[in-house]
Amino acid sequence: MHDHLDLAPEALLEHIKPGTKILVPVAACEPSALLDMLEAHAEQFEDVHVYQMCTESTRPYQMGEYPGKLTHHEFFLGGGSRKGHSNGTTELYPVSFSMIPELVRDHVKPDILIASVSEPDEHGYMAIGLGADYSVQFIGNLPIFGEINAKVPHSLGQNQIHARQMVGATRSDADLLEVPPTLPEVGSADHRIAEFIAPEIQDRDCLQLGIGRLPNAILAMLKDRKDLGVHTELMSDGVMDLVECGAVTGRFKRSHQRQCVATFIMGTRKLYDWVDRNPAVYLDSVERTNDPFLIGLEPNMVSVNATTEVDLLGQAASETVAGRFYSGSGGQLDFAIGARRSPGGRGYIVCPSVTRDGTSKIKVKLGPNSPVTTHKNYIDNVVTEHGIARLRGTDYSTRAQRLIEVAHPDHREDLYREARELNIISRLSAK
Numbered sequence: 001m002h003d004h005l006d007l008a009p010e011a012l013l014e015h016i017k018p019g020t021k022i023l024v025p026v027a028a029c030e031p032s033a034l035l036d037m038l039e040a041h042a043e044q045f046e047d048v049h050v051y052q053m054c055t056e057s058t059r060p061y062q063m064g065e066y067p068g069k070l071t072h073h074e075f076f077l078g079g080g081s082r083k084g085h086s087n088g089t090t091e092l093y094p095v096s097f098s099m100i101p102e103l104v105r106d107h108v109k110p111d112i113l114i115a116s117v118s119e120p121d122e123h124g125y126m127a128i129g130l131g132a133d134y135s136v137q138f139i140g141n142l143p144i145f146g147e148i149n150a151k152v153p154h155s156l157g158q159n160q161i162h163a164r165q166m167v168g169a170t171r172s173d174a175d176l177l178e179v180p181p182t183l184p185e186v187g188s189a190d191h192r193i194a195e196f197i198a199p200e201i202q203d204r205d206c207l208q209l210g211i212g213r214l215p216n217a218i219l220a221m222l223k224d225r226k227d228l229g230v231h232t233e234l235m236s237d238g239v240m241d242l243v244e245c246g247a248v249t250g251r252f253k254r255s256h257q258r259q260c261v262a263t264f265i266m267g268t269r270k271l272y273d274w275v276d277r278n279p280a281v282y283l284d285s286v287e288r289t290n291d292p293f294l295i296g297l298e299p300n301m302v303s304v305n306a307t308t309e310v311d312l313l314g315q316a317a318s319e320t321v322a323g324r325f326y327s328g329s330g331g332q333l334d335f336a337i338g339a340r341r342s343p344g345g346r347g348y349i350v351c352p353s354v355t356r357d358g359t360s361k362i363k364v365k366l367g368p369n370s371p372v373t374t375h376k377n378y379i380d381n382v383v384t385e386h387g388i389a390r391l392r393g394t395d396y397s398t399r400a401q402r403l404i405e406v407a408h409p410d411h412r413e414d415l416y417r418e419a420r421e422l423n424i425i426s427r428l429s430a431k
Contacts, residue, residue, distance in 0.1 A: 002120065002124065002163045004166070004167070004168045004169065005120065005146070005163060005166070005168070005169040006169070006170075006171065007168045007169065007170050008170060009033050009034055009036075009037035009147075010037060010041075011145075011168050011170065012034055012114065012145050012168065012170075013041060015111075015112050015143060015145060015167065016038075016048060017111075018045075018046035018047055018048075019047050020048050020111045021048075021051065021108060021109065021111050021112075022038075022048065022049065022050045022051065022110065022111070022112055022113075022114060023051050023108070023110035023112070023114070023135065023142075024052040024113075024114060025052075025053075025113075025115050025116075025128055025131045025133050025134075025135040025264075026052075026053045026131050026134075026135075026263075026264045027053070027054040027055075027130070027131065027177060027266050028056075028116075028130045028131070028264075028265070028266055029115050029116050029128055029129075029131040029133070029135070029264070030052070030055065030056075030116060031114050031115055031116045031146070031147035032057070032116070032147075032172070032174045033147055033170060033172040033174055034114050034147050034170065035050075038050075038061075038070065039060060039061055039066075039070070042061060042066040042069050042070040043066065044069075045066070045069040045070050046068070046069065047069070047071075048070050048071070049070075049071045049072075049073060050070065051074075051075070051104070051108055051110060052074060052075070052081070053074065053075040053076045053078075053100070053133070053134075053328075054076050054077075054078040055074060055077075055078040055079075055080040056078045056079050056080045056177050057080045057177075058080040058081070058083060059080070062080065062081055062083075062084035063084050063087065063089055064084070064087070064088075064089030071091075072089070073090070073091045073108075074091065074092050074093070074328070075093050075095060075100050075103075075134075075328060076097070076327055076329070076330050077092060077325060077326060077328055082326060086325075092325060093328075094328075094371070095328075096290070096329045096330070096331065096333050096334055097263075097286050097290050097329070097330050097331035097334060098286060098287060098290035098291055098292070098331065098334045100134040100286060101134045101137050101285065101287040104137075105137060110142065111142075112142065112143045112145060112167075113135055113138050113142050113143070113144045114145045114146070115128045115135060115147070116128070116129070116130075116146075116147045116149055116172075116174075116176075117129065117147065117148055117149070117152060117161060117169070118148070118149070118152040118153060118154040118155075119148060119149075119152075119154070120148070120163055123162075124162050124163040124164070125160050125161065125162050125163075126146065126148065126154070126161050126162075126163070127153070127154045127155050127156070127157075127159050127161070128159040128161065129152035129153040129154060129155050129159070129265075129275075129276075130152065130155070130176070130265045130266070130272065131159065131263065131264035131265065131283065132157055132159040132263050132264065132283040132284055132285050132286070132289075133263050133264050133285070133286050134286055135159075136158045136159050136284075137287065139159075139160075139161050139165060140165050144165060144166045144167065145166065145167055145168050145169065146161070146166050146168075146170075147170055147171075147172045148169050148170070148172070149171075149173065149174060149176075150173065151173065151174075151272070152176065152272075153272045153275050153276035153277075154276055154277055155265070155275045155276065155278070155281060156278070156279060156281060156282060156283070157281075157282045157283030157284055158283065158284050177266070178267070178269060179211060179236070179266050179267055179268070180268055181216045181236065181237040181238060181268065182213050182216065183217055184213040184217050189353070189384070189385040190213050190214040190352070190385075191217055193214060193352070193384065193385055194214055194217035194218045194221060196383050196385075196387060196388055197218050197304060197348055197383060197388075198218055198221035198222060200346065200348070201218075201222055201225065202300070203226040203227055203228070204226070204227045204252045204299075204300055205225075205228055205229070205300045205301075205302045206229035206231050206253055206298045206299070206300055206301050206302065206342075207228060207229065207231070207232065207248075207302050208231060208232040208233070208295075208301070208303045208304065208305075208339075209304045210233075210304075210305060210306065211266055212306070214304075214306065214350060215236065215238060215304065216236070216237075216238050218238075218304060219236075219239065219241065219242060222247055223241075223245050224247070225242075225247045226249075227249045227250075227252055228247050228248045228249070228250075229248065229249075229250045229252060229253040229260075229298070230242075230248055230260035230261065230262070231253065231255070231256075231261045231289065231295065231298050231301065232260075232261070232262050232289070233262060233263050233286065233289055233290055233330075233334075234263075234264055234265070234266060235260060235262035235264070235265045235267075235271075235281065236265075236266060236271070237268055237270065239260055239262075240271050240274050240275075243260065243280055248260065252299070253298060254297050255297065255298065258280070259280060259281065260280055260281050260282070261282050261283075261284055261289060262281070262284075263284060263285065263286040263289040265281075265283070286331075290331045290334040290338075291338075292334050292335075292338040292341060293341065294338070295334065295335060295339070295341070295342065296337075296338045296339075296340075296341025296342045296345070297342075298338075298342055298345075299342060299343045299344055299345075300342065301335075301339045301342035301344075301345035301346075302345065302346050302347075302348070303335035303336060303338065303339040303345075303346075303348065304347075304348045304350060305318070305331075305332040305335065305336070305347075305349060305350070305374075306318065306349075306350050307349050307350070307373070307374070308320060308321055308361065308370075309361045309362075309363055309367060309370060310351065310361065310362055310363070310379075310382050310403065311362075311363050311364065311365055311366045312362070312364055312399070312400040312415065312419050312424050312425075313396065313400075313424070314376040314379040314382070314399050315366060315372045315374070315376045315379070316332070316349050316372070316373055316374040316379060316382075317367070317371060317372055317373055318330075318349075318374065319370075319371060319373055320369060320370045322367070323367055323368055323369035323370060324369075329373055330373075332349075332374050333373060333378065336349070336374045336378040336379065336380070337378050339380065340380060340392075346380055346381065347379070347380035347381065348380065348382075348383050348388075349374060349380075349381070349382050349383070350382075350383045350384070351382075351384060352384060352385060353384040353386055353406065353411075354408045354410075354411075358408075358410070360407055360408060360410075360411040360415070362384070362406070362407035362411070362415065363415075364418040364422065364424070379391050382403060382406065383406070384406045384407070384408075386405070386406045386407070386408070386409075387406045388406065389405065389406045390402065391403075396424055396425075396426075397424070397425045397428070400419050400424045401416075401425060404416055404419070
């Protein structure tokens with residue numbers, strides 16, 4: 001009945017012409033067998049482009065091995081694509097996560113979507129099992145070639161594709177990208193930051209956190225809360241644990257009550273098995289999950305996102321390390337605005353106070369080549385291992401002084417002196 005779902009990977013080549021633009025979903029939704037095949041045939045291509053986000057595997061086409069034949073573009077650098085951007089062979093877009101669907105639809109204008117999908121169910125439906133992201137807007141509107149993998153969960157939400165909506169598919173048993181839920185060492189900067197933020201989260205709050213040691217630490221400290229909700233872009237193992245222990249119920253959410261809403265999933269095999277046909281999880285387009293106006297409709301929205309440096313005006317630069325791009329805009333600004341609009345909402349921008357070499361991450365001015373990710377007018381709270389700088393409703397002098405108070409003690413005197421010299425802290429404000 002669905003013979004076109006059992007094709008060789010090379011069947012995709014029928015849909016690749018000179019100038020073809022190929023769209024790939026975020027992170028673990030990458031169809032590795034199809035990308036392997038494309039690289040194997042790259043020398044015969046002419047001006048073919050691949051568009052991805054948060055790519056975790058490093059491939060020759062990202063490194064410029066096929067100039068003029070197969071070119072890589074990113075919406076947010078992952079571990080696999082940072083080197084390609086650093087050496088100038090991967091293009092990066094300046095775009096918030098919520099705006100990627102518009103960017104792709106109106107400007108990239110892809111010719112085909114390739115994605116890793118679940119096995120078809122008895123009705124012929126498959127899921128882009130670990131994401132909805134910017135891809136779901138093209139279901140039914142763009143040729144889709146799938147990589148069917150029994151290891152991909154059939155998650156629920158807007159990410160469903162019927163066999164009739166696919167021009168073809170191949171089979172694969174490739175392992176999925178996994179990210180283990182590591183925790184920071186007790187007493188480390190990340191652990192102390194988590195200890196400041198966790199008490200800020202109350203019963204019935206709705207959460208957005210990312211992935212990594214710090215979010216994992218915060219989530220692990222919330223198991224005694226009641227009726228938490230989840231409305232996030234990325235769902236990790238920590239969310240699963242809070243649902244399983246009863247801390248997350250979603251009873252008081254305004255939208256998708258009793259469901260955890262996300263736009264993509266990244267974690268362990270245990271998490272992927274847990275989301276399979278689980279009605280507690282709903283994957284939606286990033287155009288909705290990250291819409292600041294929709295986020296703002298959720299009461300008591302709590303957003304926690306990391307940055308790499310903050311200046312004394314309250315601007316956060318979260319995309320670069322030492323002036324080199326490390327990630328991208330992502331959804332930080334989306335949720336900063338959304339949390340500010342939410343009744344009872346709070347936003348937290350977090351970072352250790354110093355780099356590994358002791359340089360202050362709280363700066364009088366952002367470093368060169370460090371673009372602003374989150375605007376000063378939307379920053380709510382900045383948290384380091386030395387405390388919480390509450391910036392909402394403050395003038396420049398007050399916010400600068402509060403930021404200096406959470407800077408590393410070794411840098412506070414210099415920061416204060418420079419801030420006074422630049423009149424960031426006015427003469428009306430005595431130390």
